[in-house]
Amino acid sequence: MLKSVLQTIDARRKQIASSLADFLRIPSVSSNPAHAADMQRCAQWLSGQLAEAGLEAKIMPTRGHPVVLAKSQHRPGRPTVLFYGHYDVQPPDPLDLWTTPPFEPTVRGNALFARGAVDDKGQVWAHVQAILAWQEHGLPVNLVVLVEGEEEIGSEHLAEFMGANHDALVADIAVISDTNQFARGVPAITYALRGLVYMEVTLTGPSHDLHSGLYGGAVPNPANLLCELLATLHDKQGRVDIPGFYDQVAPITPQEREMWRTLPMDEAAFAGELKTTPIGEAGFSTLERIWARPTCDINGITAGYQGPGAKTVIPSKASAKVSMRLVPNQDSLAISDAFTEAMQQRCPRGASIQVVCHSHTPAALVPMHSPAMELAAEAVEIGFGIRPALIRGGGSIPVVGLIKSILGIDTLLVGFGLPDDRVHSPDEKFDLDALHSGTRTAAALYERLAHLEGIH
């Protein structure tokens, strides 16, 4: 049966790409209230597609953006798989750096360019099309599909939703496709992800903006002071200088170090593509820095005049968005607290400080050696024709932690993206071969996972 399903997918290759463009045209930017109606429209469109693929699909409200929930007809005696994805996307700005508009999907070369092309609409689409291809024969597993609309803003209402709908979500294993292949020709399964703590720091100096001539030299300038404060976040070895920051960090095992060393990682090509010098924590390789070491990055900073030319102002306020990527076994809440305390203690004289935590998510780690992992590896080999590498990821998918804590199950991170897909950046894309092999992999995965021993 799988052979026939794969043939169906091969025959529909072009059709799958062109229908994905309809999904991508909806500007489902979750962080921007101006797109609230687009979020609804996107959830409705997706729910309709899942219904056409034979699932019972519905839109479930949350206190934020709605969740799309769908399930196949339950047949006892089979494993149940929970597929998770998200239909929301990152803001597209800066708009002027897109070659073609972010919400007008365009094929150039062998890739489809649009905001959300790979993160995560394109990868969700591979599963929707795999489900559709199984429709004639019937899915070999029981399937629950949960596609949320708040992943890019910290999945704020998802825990509440999963708790309230626990019974509908019970499964033996979860599957997420929101990660990458290691490289073109090196498909991969991801067994660990970093966590994320996202903070905002605001310094206030004088009660209002001042003329830098009439006051300069005698009043605190919060922009000067914010630079001074944020410069304390790293030491000279590139380590994050917050008390206790590294205390709980799980070391890289010798086995992992060896496994990663054999991957075709070209540091020169990495630097060349970004036109930059790889720099970071001393004593670690680029892969180790991205996969297994925590970070602290300023994601945004703003103060004073930013228009063309000159304005001689001493701003009243200066603020920065600062996020930390966490690794196993750092405690995200403890890190948020340590950051806040360090900033408050180091706040330069003359400024008052406000520190806000936007979100905190711990890192995720799934067992590297397990029956489910082996079945997933077989599915990738069927889909791509190549045995997958076992890798980590530097990003964060908060739901992996929720799935573990609320539903008690592990997650298979079987992703189809490529490292140069420009996720979160202008000119985000999804490779059309990856879309095709990914759709085949998803179809094979639902067949392979029928062999899983579980609680079913």
Next chain:
Amino acid sequence: MLKSVLQTIDARRKQIASSLADFLRIPSVSSNPAHAADMQRCAQWLSGQLAEAGLEAKIMPTRGHPVVLAKSQHRPGRPTVLFYGHYDVQPPDPLDLWTTPPFEPTVRGNALFARGAVDDKGQVWAHVQAILAWQEHGLPVNLVVLVEGEEEIGSEHLAEFMGANHDALVADIAVISDTNQFARGVPAITYALRGLVYMEVTLTGPSHDLHSGLYGGAVPNPANLLCELLATLHDKQGRVDIPGFYDQVAPITPQEREMWRTLPMDEAAFAGELKTTPIGEAGFSTLERIWARPTCDINGITAGYQGPGAKTVIPSKASAKVSMRLVPNQDSLAISDAFTEAMQQRCPRGASIQVVCHSHTPAALVPMHSPAMELAAEAVEIGFGIRPALIRGGGSIPVVGLIKSILGIDTLLVGFGLPDDRVHSPDEKFDLDALHSGTRTAAALYERLAHLEGIH
């Protein structure tokens, strides 16, 4: 005759304030190309008012915004006075912090609130009204009026204009009203101003914005690095840490120190009004820091995501506008070069740096004891009923240096503002008593300066 002129001004007190509002309604923001037509309209309006006051007025093009040039009928044997002002204003943002819109002049309490109320339209208006009040009797001096439209953007084309129109501008003394009284009840003449060097520093890391999860920890973050770089601008004593920065600084004389010590400077009130702690270079009072010590302030900084909520981006670029206020005898070009060199040498590994100089103007110092200064002091005493203090100013008026170098004459800085006028900030205002006394002072000044021995 002066008595009659002052009576005219006293009688027109309300009318002077209400006609100033017409001047303030024109949004003559020189830095914003969107206001180019408003700049033309403002020049035309002002030129019309000067013509109504009996001068021969015209609008002269420059390669930037036009200059308004007007002159009285030349009568030999009298001193010639050059009055300089500017009709352009600072950008009004942040707009949401204005109590009433910046270009809808509104009287609250005893003040007129609008962008440009005191800097410099309101003070130019005092002179226009003084000239008008002299119309019946005839001005006692030969007068040349030059009102430019580029003061707030560094007077870029003024030197060229003054050179090209040298003969029309020849005078014995210059007068500018673009400074402050020391305090309410303490009118003042300013004998020194600080200079200004305005720079922009841009760091570039990766060639495009990156996902902070997929790349964070292994690539240079220009926002992190810009904070690190700008934090080197000051040492722990609050001194500017650029090689050679203080080498040419003229020390404060014992006479000046004593003179300033007797001024009614209330450090607690200064801090209280700004809701901040006065901080700055160690070893100097607030007045000394503002008047006689150079500074380095970040006027604007920008990188990455600045909207609501969170975006996990590593920005490709980060930039800051940084200006330095200079004191006599610092060389503005040498300081610009030293800043550029220091930033380039300290540029953190992983970033490329661009440093641009937007403008550089040296400090100005006019003789404290001279016949012109004494005549001006008498005029202020007539206008305000109080003998003025001799003070310095922390701001910069580039034209003072140009007047000295191109026309070879000194400038009397007789200003009418109050220290809490919120120049360059939201809710800029001009006190209506100051407008009135200032108009009286201008009228008296044109009478007193007729006694000047000069080249006429």
